[in-house]
Amino acid sequence: MKDISTSINKVDNEEKISGQAKYVADIKPEGMLYAFTVRAKIVKGKILNIEYPLLPEGYFVVDYRDIPGQNIVKVIFNDMPVFTEKEITYLYEPIALLVGPDKNVLSKLIEGVHIVYQEEEPLFDWIDSVVHYHFDKGEGKRAFSGKKIIEFNYETSYQEQAYIEPQGFIGYMDGEKTTLIGSIQCPYYVKKAVVQALGESEDNVRIIQATVGGAFGGKEEFPSLIGCQLAVALKKIRKPIQLIYEREEDMLVTTKRHPSRVHFKAAIKDNKIHALSADVGIDGGANIGLSGVVLSRALIACTGAYTIENLDISGDVFRTNTVPNGAFRGFGAPQMFFAIEMFIEHLALELGVDPLVFKKDILVKQGDYTSTMGIFRDPVLMPEMICKAMEVSNYQEKRINYDALDSYKGIGMSWFFHGCGFTGSGEKNIIKAKVRLKKEFDKVEILIAAVDMGQGVKTSFRKLVANILDIDIEQVIFNNPDTDAVPDSGPTVASRTMMIVGGLVARATEEVKKRWAEEKFIVEKEYEQPSYIKYDEEKFKGDAYPAYSWGVNVVEVEVDKFTYQVKINKSWSFYDIGKAIDERIVIGQADGGLAQGLAYGYLEVMNHKQGQIMQKNMTDYIIPTAMDMCPMETYLYENPYAYGPYGAKGVGELSLIGGAPAVAKAIEQAIKRRVFKIPVTPEYIMELIKNG
Amino acid sequence: MVEAYLPKDLDECLKILNEKKVKIIAGGTDMLIQNRSHTGMSIGYRNDVLYINNLNELKNIYEDDAFVYIGAALSLEKIMESDIAPKLLKETILEMASPAIRHTATLAGNIGNASPAGDSLVSLYLMDAELEIRSINNTRRVFLKDFIKGVRKITLESDELITKVIIPKLMFEKAYFKKVGPRLSDAISKLSFAGAYQIYNNKITDIRIAFGAVNVTVVRDRLLEKKMIGKTIEELKGMIDLLTSWYDPLIVPIDDQRSNKVYRKEVAINLLREFIENLI
Incomplete structure (x- = not known):
């Protein structure tokens, strides 16, 4: 058998080079509406009053009042509202969506939104500590007493992910099922956030990954915010809606590397x-x-x-x-x-x-x-x-x-x-990754939530499975994750995809190999932490x-x-x-x-x-x-x-x-x-x- | 809604200019950006527009004994490929934007845009470039330095069109353009410099120095240059501190998102030093 490291062509080269790959902006269901975001024009303060222009028929305002569930975006620490109600904590904080069929009308309407603020003094100095950690090793502080001390300061600045494709989703209602197709790294992060914002049952929220034009971490947690906003709009309007950022909007308001x-x-x-x-x-x-x-x-x-x-x-x-x-x-x-x-x-x-x-x-x-x-x-x-x-x-x-x-x-x-x-124990306690392989005749489908955002997941996972089974890569299927089809194998982050998810897939594949003679069956594996790994997060x-x-x-x-x-x-x-x-x-x-x-x-x-x-x-x-x-x-x-x-x-x-x-x-x-x-x-x- | 005019020839173009109030678009590489709107919407022009990029009469380049004449709608790429365009101009264009932009952008557009960071302007000022400007009833010729009045301010009447850029044929011992951009290609200058000189019998017979993006428009001072003519190279090198002090008050850059004024000023002076130090 060939050494697995030997390179093959990426399986999505052709569709990407030929322009056939479908990114979010390429998906245009009939009757699709557009969403523009109404944003705060001040850095800090309170909204005293909002006056929206008279909306023509078929145009909607969607704001915090429309949120059926919780007005909070579920990430690791939950302190970001889906739409701010009163408090403005940063420039261009999202207040509402304006939704309708014509972008020309929407851009006029958005200029007609009048907001009265009560401005407050913003804080830019680093004095409001909201998370504090401390740990020692060995003698800790005591090790310094009586010793020669040398000290220096170092500083780093922002970095912007600069993915080629800006943030975006398209959403539609499929009966009672809120469905979002997005440029995302973590389908299940978005799903859990939307479930909470809508107060919906898990079955009524479906998240599908479109081809992703780069992410670099920028599509880890931010998409949960706009995914929730769009889901709220879908619930209210019940028509397909596109929410895609322009480059400037994306660079002004999306997350960056921490200075x-x-x-x-x-x-x-x-x-x-x-x-x-x-x-x-x-x-x-x-x-x-x-x-x-x-x-x-x-x-x-x-x-x-x-x-x-x-x-x-x-x-x-x-x-x-x-x-x-x-x-x-x-x-x-x-x-x-x-x-x-x-x-x-x-x-x-x-x-x-x-x-x-x-x-x-x-x-x-x-x-x-x-x-x-x-x-x-x-x-x-x-x-x-x-x-x-x-x-x-x-x-x-x-x-x-x-x-x-x-x-x-x-x-x-x-x-x-x-x-x-x-x-630490995040994999074991928080993520609990699950993978599934579906064997049908001479084909095997990989069912995981890992996203190919250009880094080659589709190729390397198919190759992995094909190599273990010693079958042709064409016999291995890997579609973009859809939460209705794949189990939660965790987010596509933290350099974990091949090592953790790939490790599980490899174990599942070994089982498929043993049972290869059976025509149709499903194998599932769940993450088990190596027993020697113990970590106290506090x-x-x-x-x-x-x-x-x-x-x-x-x-x-x-x-x-x-x-x-x-x-x-x-x-x-x-x-x-x-x-x-x-x-x-x-x-x-x-x-x-x-x-x-x-x-x-x-x-x-x-x-x-x-x-x-x-x-x-x-x-x-x-x-x-x-x-x-x-x-x-x-x-x-x-x-x-x-x-x-x-x-x-x-x-x-x-x-x-x-x-x-x-x-x-x-x-x-x-x-x-x-x-x-x-x-x-x-x-x-x-x-x-x-x-x- | 805005109207867009697409004249068949120059006569029709000048007629439209005479009758309508329009913005002129040559390559459009700046106009599209300045008037951008949401993806999928039409370009956000706020005025009626006149496209001149299909006028073949404005796409030629030719010369006589004294000048090279460059049509206003000729792309930067075509100028670079031309045998008769001045070498300094071609080298300057190579530093501008990206191949895709150069494929459609024009010299007249860079002039009409009159940005303090317009790279071609620096070399064109250095070469004493002139413009041919036409309206339906008139043709005039004006020096570029008199045409640009400030940041995005030009002396073009509403019925007028830049039809040619006219560049004197000059002989230099050495002439170069140096762009200081935030990266090596496809970037807007933090500042730029152009220098050229000619010597005879070890004496300076012509010397020209121009700076870009350190003032509202290109900095070039002919009186200061005159003071250097007649000197030997050694004499000039010996008076380098004096030279930089002459230029110091002319270099008044700004802070912006691309750089700061301290850097721009210091590097402008450094580039002058480099130029003088390397005279041979």
């Missing part, structure tokens, strides 16, 4: 790091939503790829009157790995130790305790990967050459990991993840001494992802993730001014073009995880994490200055150079 601030403090003993304290703040925006979970993933990664005996770790989610932040590929890890990678490097420099020597000394080894006193159980290939990285990039020689004052060149290296799957104690993927990025840059612009000349990447189910798909994920991570580090600028996002379109929000990216050399390492299919671990998020610290360190060398925040823009580089 962060990290204060690191190290206690030094014998010129080595004895203890680390971190004070981590993230800006949640106006709602908490997933922010607590993002914070917890960040905190768990506080030591980076290093083992530090004594920890004193605190973190806060701050509520501000800005657009709510949420899930984004990496989920707290990109912020933390930037900070810790820079800090460890800066620490070594402060101590007069070669950073490489300093870091190798504390690099995680198999059997080490994690930050939360879990155990790194599986082999850690990092020494081998680092060795290879230095060899193929000619790291040390370049490091020496570029140290010349006028080189304006630099090479940087980052070491990192990503915990695969949900944090205390941050135990194994936060069942497995870890690891990575090394090396990046070489050149800085223009007149314009301070950064040019990335080359990158080398090394990833231990257990086992590639399809090598080309993994490389696609790896190189795309690195591009997004590099851009997070030096290119993508997003900020708000008094609660207003300043970069509201793709002209002003700069993501890299092919010309900005460099030749990428990527190496994959096999290091099978016992419960992943063929040993596969998480892939999706890992490759985004190391880009920012690698590029920041390369820039540091090029400009002979220390970098404390990303993105490292030409404006920031100028400031650093001028201020010495």
Whole structure:
């Protein structure tokens, strides 16, 4: 049998390239109406009065009064209303939908909505802590007494997912069944949210995934909000309705990566790091939503790829009157790995130790305790990967050459990991993934809720099943998830899809294989946590993840001494992802993730001014073009995880994490200055150079 | 509802301009963005519009002894492909937007739009470009620098049309355009710079310096350039601090979502330094 990693064509290449794939905007049932969103024009305050224009026949206002169930969107932390009733907590908060058959009429009507507000002073400072976490390891705070202390601050800024296809749904009533077709990552998240907002029975809500034009985490929880809004409108109007955002609307109001601030403090003993304290703040925006979970993933990664005996770790989610932040590929890890990678490097420099020597000394080894006193159980290939990285990039020689004052060149290296799957016991306690395989004659259908959003799920899952059964991939069926057809295998997030859901599918397939002689049958499997995984979420104690993927990025840059612009000349990447189910798909994920991570580090600028996002379109929000990216050399390492299919671990998020610290360190060398925040823009580089 | 006019030839076009109040659309790459509306709705034009992109009379490029003449509806891509368009202009166009935009956008459109960040303007100012402007009863010729009055302000009467961009044929020892954008392609400039010079017997006989996106329109000061003529390269290099102090008050950029004024100013001065330092 062929090695499963050997690449095949993606099964949806043809329909996507030929334009036949159906995205939400391509689905146009007869008599479809359009929905426009009425939004607050102030940042904070109360609605005193709303006056709607006289509506022509066939036009409707849908607002909080129409919600049959609860006016709250079910996510992890439930504090976002479907439609705000009175309180405005951020600019453009949704108030109502205007629905009708003609967009020209709707855009006139929306201009005729008059709202009287009582404005209040908005809060942008990070002082209103709504989630606070703390944990210790070893001696905690006590480890600092009497020791030499070195401390620095690090900052990261917004990042926008910039998926090609904006957020959107089309919905219709099928008898009493509210049916939504959406550009989504998590069909069951939307379903549960809609069930709660409508106060409906599970049977009367159906969510179907359309072909998704990119998501990057941006379609994890946000679609639940507009899914609920549309469902409420459908209940009232009972005609097909399309709710699709325009690019600017999408960029102004949808969730983004949390800006962060990290204060690191190290206690030094014998010129080595004895203890680390971190004070981590993230800006949640106006709602908490997933922010607590993002914070917890960040905190768990506080030591980076290093083992530090004594920890004193605190973190806060701050509520501000800005657009709510949420899930984004990496989920707290990109912020933390930037900070810790820079800090460890800066620490070594402060101590007069070669950073490489300093870091190798504390690099995680198999059997080490994690930050939360879990155990790194599986082999850690990092020494081998680092060795290879230095060899193929000619790291040390370049490091020496570029140290010349006028080189304006630099090479940087980052070491990192990503915990695969949900944090802690989330898989066991919250998700409880179920998968189903349906065997009929010579065909097998995969019934799971995992979404192909471009990352290749449709191909890799069909390939997985075909490979185990040793049948043709054409004999394996995988349709876009429909909650009426598939069990809840959980959301398509957290680098869990292949490792967790794929692991279950592989186990189910083994059973199908044994019973292959039977004509028709169904196999179901439910997630069982490896018995050794125990985690206390309150205390941050135990194994936060069942497995870890690891990575090394090396990046070489050149800085223009007149314009301070950064040019990335080359990158080398090394990833231990257990086992590639399809090598080309993994490389696609790896190189795309690195591009997004590099851009997070030096290119993508997003900020708000008094609660207003300043970069509201793709002209002003700069993501890299092919010309900005460099030749990428990527190496994959096999290091099978016992419960992943063929040993596969998480892939999706890992490759985004190391880009920012690698590029920041390369820039540091090029400009002979220390970098404390990303993105490292030409404006920031100028400031650093001028201020010495 | 707006009316859209699609004249068959230039005469009809000028007649429409004479009779109707219309917005002129050449390539449309800025007009479409400025008048965008919801997906599926028609373009949100607020005025009647006149399309000139099918007028073959405006799509030619030719030269005489002194000038190159570029038709107002000729696409940037076609200018880049032309053998007679000035090299500096072609190099500037290569830095503008994306292949798709260059396929339809025009030089006259970039001029009519009069954005402070219009890249072609910088090189056109540097080359003392002129415009031919026609109305039904009149043809006039005006220097580009006198045509643009400020941010999106131009001196075009409602019955007039830019028909040609006229560029003097010039000889330079070296001439270049440098765009400082937020990324390497398909981006709006944070600022830009163009420099050119000619020497004879080791003395500067012509020197031209222009900056984009650091003031309401392109910055070029002929009096300052005059003061440099006659100097040797070494003399110019020796007075670099003085030169930058001359230009300093002319460079008054703004803060916006793309960059800030401190950066724009500093880099503008740096690019002037780079230009002078590299004189040979």
